[in-house]
Amino acid sequence: MSVSHFSPRDPGPARDPLALAPEDCGRGHACQFCPQEETCGLEKGHHEKRLIESRLAGIGQIIMVMANKGGVGKSTVSANLAAGLAARGYRVGVADADIHGPNQSRFFGCVGERVRLGEQGLAPRAFAADGIAHPLRVGSLAFMMERDDTPIVWRDAYKHDFMHHLIGSFDWGPLDFLVIDMPPGTGNELITLADLLEGHDVAALLATTPQEVALMDSLKAVRFCQERQLPLLGVVENMAGVTCPHCGGEFHLFPRAHLAAALAEVEVDSLAQIPLSPALASGSDRGQPIVLAAPEGPEAQAFAPVVEACVAHARQGFAEAAAHSLQALASEAGDALEAALAQAPAEQRDELEAQLADLLNDAPRPPDPDAATR
Numbered sequence: 001m002s003v004s005h006f007s008p009r010d011p012g013p014a015r016d017p018l019a020l021a022p023e024d025c026g027r028g029h030a031c032q033f034c035p036q037e038e039t040c041g042l043e044k045g046h047h048e049k050r051l052i053e054s055r056l057a058g059i060g061q062i063i064m065v066m067a068n069k070g071g072v073g074k075s076t077v078s079a080n081l082a083a084g085l086a087a088r089g090y091r092v093g094v095a096d097a098d099i100h101g102p103n104q105s106r107f108f109g110c111v112g113e114r115v116r117l118g119e120q121g122l123a124p125r126a127f128a129a130d131g132i133a134h135p136l137r138v139g140s141l142a143f144m145m146e147r148d149d150t151p152i153v154w155r156d157a158y159k160h161d162f163m164h165h166l167i168g169s170f171d172w173g174p175l176d177f178l179v180i181d182m183p184p185g186t187g188n189e190l191i192t193l194a195d196l197l198e199g200h201d202v203a204a205l206l207a208t209t210p211q212e213v214a215l216m217d218s219l220k221a222v223r224f225c226q227e228r229q230l231p232l233l234g235v236v237e238n239m240a241g242v243t244c245p246h247c248g249g250e251f252h253l254f255p256r257a258h259l260a261a262a263l264a265e266v267e268v269d270s271l272a273q274i275p276l277s278p279a280l281a282s283g284s285d286r287g288q289p290i291v292l293a294a295p296e297g298p299e300a301q302a303f304a305p306v307v308e309a310c311v312a313h314a315r316q317g318f319a320e321a322a323a324h325s326l327q328a329l330a331s332e333a334g335d336a337l338e339a340a341l342a343q344a345p346a347e348q349r350d351e352l353e354a355q356l357a358d359l360l361n362d363a364p365r366p367p368d369p370d371a372a373t374r
Contacts, residue, residue: 028121052168061314067207068221070184073238074207078181079107083289084307086132090176096140098183105142109287115143121171139170156188163192203231210254240273
């Protein structure tokens, strides 16, 4: 069946809820992929909800890389951010949500490869390279297409279904970070994922260029994040400058003053300025992210603040969650603690109370990225 005519799940005739068995089949993929879908008597809605929740339970921080304007380098930022996080020792996945232009297969050298459906779902393609301890896991519609030049002509219902497949049907496994390469705009795909991921550790990055025409659309994405209360870590300025190959001088193709003023007005930080670089472009075409191919080069150094911002945000979220858990535990066990302190010798009681207060107030640090391998 041609992917361009992929049909969304047909709910079929209405069923009597009392006739549905409450148990789950345990398969790691959506009902739409199952050969027993037409005859299955289990509750499909329950299965798909459980499937998505089980995937998200194994994922730490989710980063949505947005760009309300097409052609500003969002996929380049997504790929190099993911590679930079992997180079720091984290377990990283890349979810390609750009239905009409799924390019992450190109960035990670997987063009023409396909995924197979197993009991645990669709297996992401693994990208291994020198300098990363855990292979990157890449999920994309490109791995499900008959040809790479097949146009995807889908209405919103189809897109809605695929967003659920991207999160639920791909077997991501345990991840520290999932980077989502979003499509341009603030349409169905973004709304669907924002709803799907609500309540989980999600933050956004915005990729743009200094051009005023790009800035017009980028500010709309900023407003979307503000209205949805989606944390926006900052802006990545792509194509921000050029280094002359002859004299080594640097210059900007686009004036930047208006961009800086606009970001200051909406109180959004500029995290990095990525140069317009032949090495960056050729590395992407070869399937070798520049942050791994040339980690000491100017392009990789330009991406470093973006990687650090994502790591810092994830650590802060971990610390806040851990502190909240400790406070809740202390609240529940308050009576028992008071009773235990009352039985302690009077000369030790003040010291024990002080130590307990320090324990509850000090925010713990998350484990280092290599902890999962030890």
